[in-house]
Amino acid sequence: MAFEFTDGTTLMVRSCILSGCNFYAGYPISPASKFHLLMMTEMAQMGRIAIQGEDEIASISMAIGASLSGKKALTASSGPGLSLYSESIGFALMAEVPLVIVIIQRMGPATGGATTNLEADVQFARWVTSGGLPMVVLCPGSPESIFGLMNHAFNVSETLRTPVIFLTSKEMALSKERIDSRKLLLGKIHDRKEFQGNRSRGKKYIPFNIDKLSDIPDFLPLGANQLVRYTSSMHDEKGLLTRDPQKVKKKLVHLEKKILVNKKIIDRYLPDLDAGAKILIIGYGTLSRICQEVSRRIRSGGRKCSLLTIESLFPLPETALKKALRGVESVVLPELNSGLYAESVKPFLKEGQKIISITRVDGSQLDAGEILSRIRSR
Amino acid sequence: MKRATYLDERKKPFPFCPGCSHGKVLEKINEALLKLNPDPKKIVVVSDIGCIGLSDQWFLTHALHGLHGRSVAYAQGIKLSKPELKIIVLMGDGASGIGGHHLLSAARRNIGLSVFLCNNFNYGMTGGQHSVTTPENYLTSSSLQGNLEEALKIPETLYLNGATFVARRAYYDRDLISVMAEAIAHEGFSLVEILESCPAYFGSYNAFSKQEMEKLISNKGLDRKYQKVNGKQEYTQKYFKTKLKKPVPLSSPSLVPRHKNFLGKKLDIVIAGSAGGKIISTVSILARAAILSGLYARQRDDYPVTVRSGYSISFLTLGRDHTETGDITSPDILLILSQDGLNRAGQYAPKMRANQQIYIMGDLLPIKSRAKKFAINLDKTNRHISKKNMAFFVLGSLLKQEKMLPLEAFKEAIQLRPLDDQDEKFLLLEKSSPIIFIPA
Numbered sequence: 001m002a003f004e005f006t007d008g009t010t011l012m013v014r015s016c017i018l019s020g021c022n023f024y025a026g027y028p029i030s031p032a033s034k035f036h037l038l039m040m041t042e043m044a045q046m047g048r049i050a051i052q053g054e055d056e057i058a059s060i061s062m063a064i065g066a067s068l069s070g071k072k073a074l075t076a077s078s079g080p081g082l083s084l085y086s087e088s089i090g091f092a093l094m095a096e097v098p099l100v101i102v103i104i105q106r107m108g109p110a111t112g113g114a115t116t117n118l119e120a121d122v123q124f125a126r127w128v129t130s131g132g133l134p135m136v137v138l139c140p141g142s143p144e145s146i147f148g149l150m151n152h153a154f155n156v157s158e159t160l161r162t163p164v165i166f167l168t169s170k171e172m173a174l175s176k177e178r179i180d181s182r183k184l185l186l187g188k189i190h191d192r193k194e195f196q197g198n199r200s201r202g203k204k205y206i207p208f209n210i211d212k213l214s215d216i217p218d219f220l221p222l223g224a225n226q227l228v229r230y231t232s233s234m235h236d237e238k239g240l241l242t243r244d245p246q247k248v249k250k251k252l253v254h255l256e257k258k259i260l261v262n263k264k265i266i267d268r269y270l271p272d273l274d275a276g277a278k279i280l281i282i283g284y285g286t287l288s289r290i291c292q293e294v295s296r297r298i299r300s301g302g303r304k305c306s307l308l309t310i311e312s313l314f315p316l317p318e319t320a321l322k323k324a325l326r327g328v329e330s331v332v333l334p335e336l337n338s339g340l341y342a343e344s345v346k347p348f349l350k351e352g353q354k355i356i357s358i359t360r361v362d363g364s365q366l367d368a369g370e371i372l373s374r375i376r377s378r
Numbered sequence: 379m380k381r382a383t384y385l386d387e388r389k390k391p392f393p394f395c396p397g398c399s400h401g402k403v404l405e406k407i408n409e410a411l412l413k414l415n416p417d418p419k420k421i422v423v424v425s426d427i428g429c430i431g432l433s434d435q436w437f438l439t440h441a442l443h444g445l446h447g448r449s450v451a452y453a454q455g456i457k458l459s460k461p462e463l464k465i466i467v468l469m470g471d472g473a474s475g476i477g478g479h480h481l482l483s484a485a486r487r488n489i490g491l492s493v494f495l496c497n498n499f500n501y502g503m504t505g506g507q508h509s510v511t512t513p514e515n516y517l518t519s520s521s522l523q524g525n526l527e528e529a530l531k532i533p534e535t536l537y538l539n540g541a542t543f544v545a546r547r548a549y550y551d552r553d554l555i556s557v558m559a560e561a562i563a564h565e566g567f568s569l570v571e572i573l574e575s576c577p578a579y580f581g582s583y584n585a586f587s588k589q590e591m592e593k594l595i596s597n598k599g600l601d602r603k604y605q606k607v608n609g610k611q612e613y614t615q616k617y618f619k620t621k622l623k624k625p626v627p628l629s630s631p632s633l634v635p636r637h638k639n640f641l642g643k644k645l646d647i648v649i650a651g652s653a654g655g656k657i658i659s660t661v662s663i664l665a666r667a668a669i670l671s672g673l674y675a676r677q678r679d680d681y682p683v684t685v686r687s688g689y690s691i692s693f694l695t696l697g698r699d700h701t702e703t704g705d706i707t708s709p710d711i712l713l714i715l716s717q718d719g720l721n722r723a724g725q726y727a728p729k730m731r732a733n734q735q736i737y738i739m740g741d742l743l744p745i746k747s748r749a750k751k752f753a754i755n756l757d758k759t760n761r762h763i764s765k766k767n768m769a770f771f772v773l774g775s776l777l778k779q780e781k782m783l784p785l786e787a788f789k790e791a792i793q794l795r796p797l798d799d800q801d802e803k804f805l806l807l808e809k810s811s812p813i814i815f816i817p818a
Binding site: 061367 | 418419420424432434435439441442443445448451453454455456459462463479480482483618625626628630632633634635665666669673674676678679680681682683702704705
């Protein structure tokens, strides 16, 4: 049996490297500075590309340019940086640019508390840009799961050609603990599909050509043997600007459908359901393991209790959630914010089901004892 | 093979207003490319927002069209990824305002891009508002009193900050094509500012003509420029040729438990001192020693934004197995090594119980708590313990007093990472002793 003593940041960087990330651009910010530092040195050591942009907008823009040149690209920041990424994330959605964005949350809004933990950017990550399109947000529930989830972020981003936010927090990124090395499982690597010619349209590359609305267009990089064209503006399948209502509609429905129809590829959750339980605990982020402890204590007290740990926050794993909700009377959802994710769960509740939103916003952690006593008091 | 054109002739005319000089500039870029005759598949035209941003669609090259002012940043990502490509950036004066920072940094890096800055002195696309390059006192739709601001002189600024090729020309200059060709052929960062005419707005507000342009050039210091620096390495080439001066290992040492431990129940320890006291790294050694002794360990650190001043606190939880308890609020052992540490971690003392322990530097007493208190008196050691060794020395002494895990495990943990001061640490560990703890 072998262990190591390390932090979430180191595990994130290692899984990025192993997932094949070969372009990093970032700008230092607490509590993501260590991530930046490790990427800058590790990537250079491996002969891959890492550059410190003059700001967050430069960094994500460089990453977009790199991704469209065929690189597996990544940028990283905290909440303030996510604010600055906003418009560029819209570009990545519109031009179908694979891109992983690591966000290590700290207390907001604005400069907030640079070294204080809070996990209040959950809905911000979901609705980060204009246009109202679905956004993929993944959030690790334990340091060990960082490994596989980071590779999953790249897989989803590459295969669905979409930006993916990998959302974690200071607590997960900078706390060190004993890690069981055997649990660090990367999983398979899936890269974007390169254009090899196409049955109906021949060998001519059309950058945004799809048959079905939920299809993912094949990729060719800038500098390929056929000319390619990418744009942040509304475009037709050739990447030329358009205002034609038919083409506009086709593009926007496609951007929505390619995520929603392929949701099963994105879903990451861990059900631990107890048949006949009246209580369901939903855990995500750093509270995932604390929720496991809460459910263990409830069960050891002789009561039934279901538990659902969610790592693919958005799009919501609806099927798993509906299944977990069956027969339950109350849903406990502890969060290190004002109850933000609870708002996304509420629409799934049936009549008679209530949500117990347990929140904390003072920068300290919720513990199992407090969650239990707050469940009892409701 | 001599190519006929880099423009999509079937798509012409260009979409610009009558009298606009953008079309003429695009034709000249085409002429410049024809002079050099590069493979169009090795060229990427990068544009962003503004009238000139429409033009990438007229080029028979690779193209990327993005957000306002960010073209230079995309271009750098492309260049770094594919250094063999020629990157041509087309941007307007608006973009040079909103994205001026990117221009400056690209110039400082001397990264291989050819930027054509099409300066028509105003925002044509949004209705003729003043931009960073609108000359002082000239009229625009948003400065009808005459522009109150001084115009930004971009080639001069970039040259001062590391660009290795800058030029300024008017769109009708005879040598514009050859200057453009030189810019494209240049290995490092190049920028050509092209003074243009916007008949729809800036031109009509200021009764603009070629004579007026010449007046503007001489009165506002927009002289034709041509400056080139040879011999400075291009950024991408430099990146791949430069090695790290100090490689950093990313893997953490593998810990195989081979020692016993004497821990009965979960133990929460808080060690509070000052920055520079090596609190965090010392606590990590203890954590690794615990893992080597078959225990679970978790460490959280707390420090202000300015890491080299103020408090430094580590929270360490040791247990027989992984436990989730949230924050430590009532530690089993509280170690206070400095006034900074007391200021920050003193809050735990009143919450502590009689079966818990506080170890505190003697001069920081008294402290209110029901916990069992010990004064730390380093004079007992007959040796000077420096600030950076204090946490290590006290923790070593604590380990000898509390005996939660064997000293052998602690020694092994010290050796896990190649530390410069390993010998010093072993000596300190040998000298450490519970005699420094005096019941208070």
